[in-house]
Amino acid sequence: MNDLDKEIILIKEKKNGLEKPSLLSEIFAKNGLENEIEGFTNEALSKIKFSLIIKPAIISAVALFISFFLDLSSVPFLGNISISIAKSIFPAWQPAQSDFTPFSFWWLPILTYLFFIFLAKLSYDKLKMEVLRTPASETIDRVINSYTSIIDSISTALPLIGAAILLISIRLGETVFLGLSVPFEIKALIILALGKLFEPVLDQLGVEFQNVVNHVKDLKERYFSRIQLENSKNLVNRINHQDAFPAPSISVDSISIVENFNSALENTVNLSNSLSKNFFSLNQLIEKINISEAVNSEKLNQLKIIAESISKAAASLNDERTVTGLKYLESIVIKR
Numbered sequence: 397m398n399d400l401d402k403e404i405i406l407i408k409e410k411k412n413g414l415e416k417p418s419l420l421s422e423i424f425a426k427n428g429l430e431n432e433i434e435g436f437t438n439e440a441l442s443k444i445k446f447s448l449i450i451k452p453a454i455i456s457a458v459a460l461f462i463s464f465f466l467d468l469s470s471v472p473f474l475g476n477i478s479i480s481i482a483k484s485i486f487p488a489w490q491p492a493q494s495d496f497t498p499f500s501f502w503w504l505p506i507l508t509y510l511f512f513i514f515l516a517k518l519s520y521d522k523l524k525m526e527v528l529r530t531p532a533s534e535t536i537d538r539v540i541n542s543y544t545s546i547i548d549s550i551s552t553a554l555p556l557i558g559a560a561i562l563l564i565s566i567r568l569g570e571t572v573f574l575g576l577s578v579p580f581e582i583k584a585l586i587i588l589a590l591g592k593l594f595e596p597v598l599d600q601l602g603v604e605f606q607n608v609v610n611h612v613k614d615l616k617e618r619y620f621s622r623i624q625l626e627n628s629k630n631l632v633n634r635i636n637h638q639d640a641f642p643a644p645s646i647s648v649d650s651i652s653i654v655e656n657f658n659s660a661l662e663n664t665v666n667l668s669n670s671l672s673k674n675f676f677s678l679n680q681l682i683e684k685i686n687i688s689e690a691v692n693s694e695k696l697n698q699l700k701i702i703a704e705s706i707s708k709a710a711a712s713l714n715d716e717r718t719v720t721g722l723k724y725l726e727s728i729v730i731k732r
Contacts, residue, residue, distance in 0.1 A: 432619075433612055437528055440608045446520050449513075452600045456593035460509050463586040468579050469500040498575045501583040508554075508587045512547055512594045519543040519598060523605045531609045540602040544595060551591020558584035 470476045479491050519539055526535045558581035565577035 433531075433615060436615065437531065437608060437612060440611065441524055441528060444524070444604050444608075446517060448600060448604060449516055449520075449597045452596040453513075453594065455596070456509070456512075456590050459586070459589055459593050460505055463505045463583070463590075464502060466582055466586065467500070467502055468498040468574070468582070469502070470497075471500075471502045496571050496575050498579050501579050504580075504583045505586050505590060508550065509590055509594075511550070512590070512597075515543050515546060516594075516597050516601065520601055523601060527605050527608055531612045533606060533609055536602050536605050536609065540598050544598050547591050547594060547598075551588045554584040555581065555588050 464471050464474060465477050465481065467478055474480075482489055482491070522539050523536060526532075526539060558577070562573070562577040562581050565572040
């Protein structure tokens with residue numbers, strides 16, 4: 397049983413009808429996952445050897461071998477291979493006599509290819525260190541892209557430099573053109589092909605280290621899913637055994653505080669209702685005033701005349717003759 401299984405399969409003790417994790421399970425819960433991830437990462441990284449680049453590098457190595465047969469000058473162990481191939485294809489052909497020997501660049505693709513392998517080794521060491529420190533897909537992509545950019549820049553820059561030399565040598569004459577510019581441009585184009593064919597080497601490194609990162613991610617997800625399942629089971633067990641715990645006692649002071657709070661809350665609600673009703677009534681009154689007909693000057697004059705008539709009638713009631721007359725009128729009405 398590995399550390400992760402010990403961590404996930406919690407050792408439990410029965411106490412008061414509840415399942416309680418033991419001290420050993422708590423230690424596993426803290427350190428088990430880290431130990432499992434560290435152990436797996438070290439083991440997986442130890443299995444990733446730099447020799448894995450041999451298989452994806454076969455195509456670029458074949459292109460490097462072919463580059464020996466594409467040269468205008470003499471090549472070690474093969475001689476003037478271009479002239480030999482031309483004579484084998486065209487037996488009656490005779491090479492033109494020239495007063496100069498083209499410059500030999502057979503070593504340029506070899507040195508460039510060795511530099512590409514050196515960059516691959518640097519990327520391998522960088523990936524191994526980064527994955528061991530913090531396994532993350534973003535780190536792998538960043539490292540692979542950086543070294544791929546270096547290889548692509550070198551393989552692209554050499555043909556461009558060769559093209560510039562080629563244009564300059566046209567004015568300098570046949571000797572410089574055929575003796576220096578053309579051989580260099582041929583090897584620069586071969587290096588361009590080597591750079592493009594070498595990219596699968598870095599891609600293979602990225603895939604191998606990405607597998608380790610993916611497996612570490614799966615371990616974490618599986619661990620946390622099982623921990624969540626265990627916590628859910630423990631919660632269900634606690635709910636099922638909730639009746640085993642005595643209900644908490646409530647003091648008299650607590651009851652009094654709760655009653656006072658409820659009373660204050662009810663008063664607040666009643667006050668809010670009263671304010672709401674008063675506001676509604678005031679709003680209706682304002683609306684009636686707004687929709688009522690405006691009082692003009694003519695109506696004010698009529699009201700003034702009526703008020704004056706009422707004042708005169710009220711004043712006449714204070715006259716003694718008027719009062720005596722009203723009494724006689726009252727007696728006559730009663731007799732009748």
